[in-house]
Amino acid sequence: MILFDAHTHIDMAQFQKDLESVVQRAHDVGLLGMVSSSMGPGSFRRTLGIMRKHNGFIYHSAGCSVSQLTEQDATRIINLAQKHTKEIVAIGEVGLDYYWIKDARGREAQEPLFSHFIELAKEMNLPIVIHSRKAEERATEMLERQFSGDVLMHCFDGSPQVARRIADDGWNMTLPANFDRYQNRIAAAKIIPLEQILLETDGPYLSPTPDRNEPANVQYGCEALSGILGISVDDVAMATTNNAKRFYHL
Ligand SMILES: [Zn+2]
Known part of the structure; x- marks a missing residue:
């Protein structure tokens, strides 16, 4: 079985003590690789170091912590991304967060920052990875207007309506390892064609087990998707891995 974790945060403190065994377990369950998304300027530098050490297995996507992003940090991330063009495979996660940010003014303030990152992805000719927690519809609207690259x-x-829109736009989505606990995600798994689905862990978050989440757990999402679609685990693994390679141009 060949798997790929399309989105994780391997530079986080939760992995600091045993990073090498985390990476080893990922190899052991058959991961071909993983994309680690940085969350800010400090995280960018840490991820760069880890990526260089695990060259060809860990890749770097330059992103931010959407709900905590400041104008200053956005500028720093953009500068770092431009400086290290050859060492990043995507821009993101970037986007909108309506889960933590509840007031209208705060929500609106995220849009120009999101637009800066959309422009950056265009300029660098890179795919974009979107965080759209509780803001799926607005993020989709902005991208449809401003971006024609891979999403x-x-x-x-998001709702089944937005899932249909994403399917029609030809965009991709990731399902986390515990996705079968969420109705919207189960519905989206049935609406969006397998050719547009990637698997991720978002480790250390969203664990399918009582412990910290880690890239090896991407296998649980693969099993769940196999059950829902009635397709063998091997076929789901192969399809989602190929989708990740295509999306990130690996
Ligand atoms: Zn994430």
Whole structure:
């Protein structure tokens, strides 16, 4: 079985003590690789170091912590991405967060920052990975207007209506390892064609087990998707891995 974790945060403190065994377990369950999304300027540098050490297995996507992003950090991330063009495979996660940010003014303030990152992806000719927690519809609207490159809706949790729109737009989505606990995600798994689905862990978050989540757990999402679609685990693994390679141009 060949798997791929299309979105994780391997530079986080939760992995600091035993990173090498985390990477080893990922190899052991058959991962071909993983994309680690950085969450800010410090995280960008850490991820760069880890990526260089695990060259060809860990890839770097330059993103931010959407709900905590400041103008200053956005500028720093953009500068770093431009400086390290050859060492990143995507821009993201970037986007909109309506889960943590509840007031209208705060929500609106995220849009120009999101637009800066959309422009950056265009300029660098890179695919974009979208965080759209509780803001799936607005993020989709902005992207439809401003972006014509490849889009990955990470941990998509939108309504079936938005899922249909994403399917029609030809965009991709990732399902996390515990996705079968969420009705919207189960519905999206049936609406969006398998050719547009990637698997992720979002480790250390969204664990399917009582422990910290880690890339090896991508196998649980693969099993769940296999059950829902009635397709063998091997076929789901192969399809989602190929989708990740295609999306990130690996
Ligand atoms: Zn994430």
